[in-house]
Each structure stands twice: as structure tokens, then as C-alpha cells.
Amino acid sequence: xxxxxxxxxxxxxxYTSKAMLAxxxxxxVLMVIxxxxxxxxxxxxxxxxxxxxxxxxxxxxxxxxxxxxxxxxKNRKVYDLFLxxxxxxxxxxxAKFAASFLFVILAVLLSIGVGMATDVxxxxxxxxxxxxxxxxxxxxxxxxxxxxxxxxxxxxxxISSILVGVILxxxxxxxxxxxxxxxxxxxxxNFALQIAPSLAICLVLLVVAVExxxxxxx
Amino acid sequence: xxxxxxxxxxxxxxxxxxxxxxxxxAGDGMEGNEKGSMVVFEDVGxxxxxxxxxxxxxxxxxxxxxxxxxxxxxxGKTTTMKMLVGLLNGYTGTIRVxxxxxxxxxxxxxxxxxxxxxxxxxxxxxxxxxxxESFGRLSGMPPEELEGRITKVLQQVGLSDVxxxxxxxxxxxxxxxxxxxxxxxxxxxxxxMDEPLVGLxxxxxxxxxxxxxxxxxxxxxxxxxxHILSDIEDxxxxxxxxxxxxxxxxxxxxxxxSGIYSDGIIDVCVSTDPGRMGEIASFxxxxxxxxxxxxxxxxxxxxxxxxxxxxxxxxSGLPTLGYRITSITNNTPxxxxxxxxxxxxxxx
Numbered sequence: 001x002x003x004x005x006x007x008x009x010x011x012x013x014x015y016t017s018k019a020m021l022a023x024x025x026x027x028x029v030l031m032v033i034x035x036x037x038x039x040x041x042x043x044x045x046x047x048x049x050x051x052x053x054x055x056x057x058x059x060x061x062x063x064x065x066x067x068x069x070x071x072x073x074k075n076r077k078v079y080d081l082f083l084x085x086x087x088x089x090x091x092x093x094x095a096k097f098a099a100s101f102l103f104v105i106l107a108v109l110l111s112i113g114v115g116m117a118t119d120v121x122x123x124x125x126x127x128x129x130x131x132x133x134x135x136x137x138x139x140x141x142x143x144x145x146x147x148x149x150x151x152x153x154x155x156x157x158x159i160s161s162i163l164v165g166v167i168l169x170x171x172x173x174x175x176x177x178x179x180x181x182x183x184x185x186x187x188x189x190n191f192a193l194q195i196a197p198s199l200a201i202c203l204v205l206l207v208v209a210v211e212x213x214x215x216x217x218x
Numbered sequence: 219x220x221x222x223x224x225x226x227x228x229x230x231x232x233x234x235x236x237x238x239x240x241x242x243x244a245g246d247g248m249e250g251n252e253k254g255s256m257v258v259f260e261d262v263g264x265x266x267x268x269x270x271x272x273x274x275x276x277x278x279x280x281x282x283x284x285x286x287x288x289x290x291x292x293x294g295k296t297t298t299m300k301m302l303v304g305l306l307n308g309y310t311g312t313i314r315v316x317x318x319x320x321x322x323x324x325x326x327x328x329x330x331x332x333x334x335x336x337x338x339x340x341x342x343x344x345x346x347x348x349x350x351e352s353f354g355r356l357s358g359m360p361p362e363e364l365e366g367r368i369t370k371v372l373q374q375v376g377l378s379d380v381x382x383x384x385x386x387x388x389x390x391x392x393x394x395x396x397x398x399x400x401x402x403x404x405x406x407x408x409x410x411m412d413e414p415l416v417g418l419x420x421x422x423x424x425x426x427x428x429x430x431x432x433x434x435x436x437x438x439x440x441x442x443x444x445h446i447l448s449d450i451e452d453x454x455x456x457x458x459x460x461x462x463x464x465x466x467x468x469x470x471x472x473x474x475x476s477g478i479y480s481d482g483i484i485d486v487c488v489s490t491d492p493g494r495m496g497e498i499a500s501f502x503x504x505x506x507x508x509x510x511x512x513x514x515x516x517x518x519x520x521x522x523x524x525x526x527x528x529x530x531x532x533x534s535g536l537p538t539l540g541y542r543i544t545s546i547t548n549n550t551p552x553x554x555x556x557x558x559x560x561x562x563x564x565x566x
Contacts, residue, residue, distance in 0.1 A: 001355075001358075005352060005355045005356055006356075009344075009348075009352050012343075012344075012348070013341060013343050013344075016343050017343065073339075073341065076337070076339040077335060077337055077339055078339045078340060078341055080305055080335050081333070081335070081338075081339075081340070081400060082356065083305055084303045084304060084331065084333040085328050085356045085357050086325040086329055086356070086357070086358060087328075087356050
């Protein structure tokens, strides 16, 4: 019950946030602009280009947003009023993670949708195996976005300085996501193994975040 | 139901003051009452590294009372309150709310507890109504009751006309009142407030004090801290003094004042000060001279002294020492004066 309330609250917060609105509208537009500005796209469809670029960009934005939002609320002691109610502290973090993850996926899917529509319009539509490849690549991207969001939550729960938090997210978080992407490439013939490391790391980060959040009250 | 419970002796630095009220120090929390205890702290300790934030503190909050918590900055008031509401763990000793021991029964306690922290902060993007709706639902209030209750609480704290306004657009005083609204929304049996009147203008302070009194009349047990001792005196049925993590005293304001100034005081204001007050202390019937202000003195009477005789001797004796008296009255000290005297370790 409390998770549902917290999750709905977070969704409402993101829905009304200007940054998230900018992401939902701006990301598809940015992808089109970047694609058109590329000197040589070697015939790569916009949808494929978007799947490659948007997920990494959106993941970084999501983790920075989550971390900064959490550090700010934590420093202002906003969570105290939640924690003096019969609420599991872990739900506060999980609701933040789930809501930002969902919104970023929405932004990425919207961008890919715009890319696919543009491809169709330009007579460069994907078909058959290319579509399956795109779907796999999108799923991979989603698992990376999950890791990026979890990095944001873990840093948000552990760090008190916004500047340090942003630096850690941008350097540590991005390095981790890059490393996971490289590891996943080793399992390119087994899709389940490809996303397993990301999901495992995501889970570990969330457990660490919950534990740190709990210990901060000692 | 809350068990009636008697505590072991409070840590008391000042037996000299308290002994004047009887064989057992007055207001030491040992007398209990018919309603029993709402909160019991027994030998509770909390350290941050080598710093003892709370040192084997024992006190009780009786069911239905308003307990005012006073002490200097850094005394451990906020730490105590945070432990009571479950925001701080890792302490020694026992804290019980009703029959429920913390931290094991935290969820049960949270259902009957309201808390207003010193720094009230909300998620800025929510409206006043959304804020209360979330807290109401998280407190387990049935959705069908919630809207009516929100309307009532907003009326109570005077925020009805900003119901749809975003929290980010509220003034500091409004945020403070919203803090009170969220604390009482689910009609808790115990209300814990850390400096609830800080930052409020006189009108809002008056209104919040009125609300606190109404809530207490309706049966709510209230535990609050404040540095404004006149507010404590107005609201609290008992007070508890904390310093350097130790509970020094608990009892009524009158007990503190009579303990400090057990045999009465004469309040003297003068327009010139020749610096000879030491000589007045040797007047017959005078025990001590306190100076609460620059040209303001409290002449504390010795045990059994004839107040009228001392009054007359001051009236005639002070001018001969070079003092020009602007006022002289038989007086009752304020809580602030008694508290300051208590902390400085003096006694009549």
C-alpha cells in the first residue's frame, strides 16, 4: 500500500517536473537533429541510431536527476515525515527508482517511435531481422537505464553533497554502464546472459542504497 | 491501554532545590497518575563517537499531559525526540510508547504518533492538499475519510484558502502550519513537536498555541520543545529540563519556581548602580541577590524571613547605599528567571 502511494507520488512529481517534460519532448527532437547533423550515417536508420544514442544519454540524465533530487530532499529532511509513519524506508527509494526508470524508458521509446516513423516516411523502414535486432538492442538499453537509475538512487542515498553526487554519477555511473555494455557484448549469442549482469548489478546497487539509507538513521 | 508505571529516580543535579518540596523531590516523575504513562524513557543513552548526546536519560510523559522540553542548544532535545519518533536508532536503554517498546514496535507506534520536526520540509512540487493526502494515506487513513479530514485540519490551521497552492509558493509561516497539519491529520494520540513556534509571527504563534491547547483538551498527549519559555509556561502542564544529554529536572513550572525561590523574592529596579549589592546580601532576612538585568535585582529571602520587614529595610536601606529605586515589588519570578537560575546552579 505505502509503495503504491509513494510510487504514484513520484510519478506525479516527474510528470509535473520541467526537466522530465524537457526529456520527453527534447530527446526525440535532439535525436533527429543529431542524426541529421552527422556527416556520415552510412545508411543507418534513425530508429537504430536513436536506440544506440538515446538510451545512454537518457540513462545519464536519469541518474543525475534521481541523485540530485534525492540528495536535495534528504538534506532538507523531507523523508523524516515519511519515516515517522508506518512506511518501509526501502519503499521510498524503490518508488524513486521505479518512477524515474519508467519515465526514462518512456522518453527513449518515444524517441525510437519518432525515429521509426521518420524512417517509414523516408522509405527507410526496418523489417524482419533488423526489427528483431532493434528490439534486442532496446531491451539491452533498458537494462542499462535500470543500472543508471539504480546508480542515481545509490549515490542519492549515500552522498550529502550535490556536486560530489553529480561527479560520481557522471564518472562512476557512466563507467559502470560502459563496462557492463562491454561485458554484455561477450554474450552476444545468448540474450538472457547479455542482460543478466546489468540486472544483477542493479539489484546489488538497490540493496546497498537501502542499507545505507537505513544506517544513516543510527 | 497504557500501563501505569513508576520510574526509578531521575538523575538530579539539584537535590537542594527539590528537597524543599517534600521528602521525595517534587515533580520527579515518580508519582504517576491515574491515566498512566504514555511514554517512558528508561536509562536511554545515545552517543555519536565520543560525544554523549543523551546520557542515561529517564523520564515519562503522562497520558493527556503537555510536557514542555527545555534545555540549552545542543542539550539533546532533538536527539531525544528523534529517538522517540523512530528517526534515530542505535541507542541503549528502553523507550516505550504505551505498552509498545521501540524500536521493535515502531510501526504500531507510528500509527498513534504525530511528529512536527524543527525544520519542516515537503516535496515542493506538491500542493497543500496533495501533501496531506499522501501523508494521510501513508498513515493508513481510509480514503473515504481523508478528504473530510483534510478540510477540517486545513480549517484548524488556517490554510483552507491555500489548499490548491503548491508548497513551493507558501510562506515560511504557512509551511510551519502545514507541518502541524500533517502531524495532526491522522488524529494521533501522541503529538511530538520540536520547536513548533519558531519562525511564526505573533498572530500565528497565538493561533498555533490555541490549537495545541484545543488538541490537549481533546485528550491528545503533547510533547514539545521550545526556547521561548513564556510559551512553555503558557502551554505545558509539566516541564522537563535537559542539559548536556542529562535529564536534570521534571515537574511543573510552579514547582521549579518555588524550588528555586522557595521563600519568596523582592524585585527591585534601580536607576543608578553604585555597585554595592554585595552589602544588601548581608541585610537581615536576605539570602542572596540575583541580577537578572542591568539595573534589575532579585532579593531572595532567607528561610522564615518576614517578607514585609525585609521589604521595608530595603526601601530605607538601598537609598543610603546610593541606589535610586525606580520600583520595588514582592514578586513571583518568571519561568525564564527560574530556569536561568537553575542552570547557573544557584539556590535560595
